[in-house]
Amino acid sequence: MTPSHHLQPGDLDRLWAFWSESFDDPPMTKSMLAERVFRAADYSPENTLVQFDDEGSDASRIIALCLIVPEVKIETETGARIGGIRWFGVHPDRQGEGIASALLDESLERLRSAGATHVDFLATPPFYIRPGVDIRQTDFIAWLLGKGFEHERTNFNMTVELARVDLPSVEQLCDEKAGYRIRRATPEDREAFRVLCERHWTKNWRAEAWQGAGHDPCSLFIAEGDDTIVGFASYETSQGMGSFGPTGVAPEHRGRGLGARLLRVTLADMKRLGRARAEIGWVGPVDFYHRACGATLGPAYWQMRKRL
Numbered sequence: 001m002t003p004s005h006h007l008q009p010g011d012l013d014r015l016w017a018f019w020s021e022s023f024d025d026p027p028m029t030k031s032m033l034a035e036r037v038f039r040a041a042d043y044s045p046e047n048t049l050v051q052f053d054d055e056g057s058d059a060s061r062i063i064a065l066c067l068i069v070p071e072v073k074i075e076t077e078t079g080a081r082i083g084g085i086r087w088f089g090v091h092p093d094r095q096g097e098g099i100a101s102a103l104l105d106e107s108l109e110r111l112r113s114a115g116a117t118h119v120d121f122l123a124t125p126p127f128y129i130r131p132g133v134d135i136r137q138t139d140f141i142a143w144l145l146g147k148g149f150e151h152e153r154t155n156f157n158m159t160v161e162l163a164r165v166d167l168p169s170v171e172q173l174c175d176e177k178a179g180y181r182i183r184r185a186t187p188e189d190r191e192a193f194r195v196l197c198e199r200h201w202t203k204n205w206r207a208e209a210w211q212g213a214g215h216d217p218c219s220l221f222i223a224e225g226d227d228t229i230v231g232f233a234s235y236e237t238s239q240g241m242g243s244f245g246p247t248g249v250a251p252e253h254r255g256r257g258l259g260a261r262l263l264r265v266t267l268a269d270m271k272r273l274g275r276a277r278a279e280i281g282w283v284g285p286v287d288f289y290h291r292a293c294g295a296t297l298g299p300a301y302w303q304m305r306k307r308l
Helices: 009-022 030-038 099-113 138-146 170-174 187-200 203-214 258-272 286-293
Strands: 048-052 062-074 081-090 118-121 150-161 180-184 220-225 228-235 243-249 277-280 296-307
Touching: 009 030, 009 062, 009 081, 048 099, 062 099, 081 099, 138 296, 150 286, 170 180, 170 258, 180 258, 187 203, 187 228, 203 220, 203 228, 203 243, 220 258, 228 258, 243 258, 258 286
Parallel strands: 081 118, 243 277
Antiparallel strands: 048 062, 062 081, 118 296, 150 277, 150 296, 180 220, 220 228, 228 243
């Protein structure tokens, strides 16, 4: 069975039903799912392969889906031209019928035609739903290995049980302290934020974090010193409910507690919204997060890549 349709924004209800019946991680709202799929900067219907059920009374339900990232990124060290698969799945009722293999084959052929020499699976920042393949999905990992994908690296999340963390209010954390204040981003911050991110980090981080400026409430906080943006933290701009990051403080302003304040204000805001836990994605400084909010090492994910 070869996927023969493309996903359109009008299919959101069917997409939400497919997600709800097929996945339980990460926890997601319908509006988050719409953002991750239809409002990603590289979304186009042609890059969304979908198979509808052709049996039974509900012939319109989605039974398989693959989101392709055809934009080829050239890896400086190796010259590899890397495309991606952002999301991939088959409905539990229809697994074991060869649908997944047909879907993957079609996706890889499209990526090859777009000029890719390698394909990354799931971990496709700045717009992604999963930071890799959960290492607890042994059957799925074994299937991908059999299809020629290889393990590239392992990414870790850290988990914060928000009910166990004593946090000041958002307002208290935003108050000026040691010459710095924290506030929610506004549309007027777009250019200054772009300059900050592209000077110290990456365009990917800028694109990922800036999604928070369009949320209600805004989920991108910025730190200012002398009316200049010097740091930021965002939440729920990738993965799902309770996801934290990216975050950063300009090098010359580090060591003054800004990173911890930015982390804690986002956690306080998520706690206020009723989130039970926070997931800090693709963790670097484990000791910092453990000290700052009691975060513990949580789920781990394989980044997997296939040479075409």
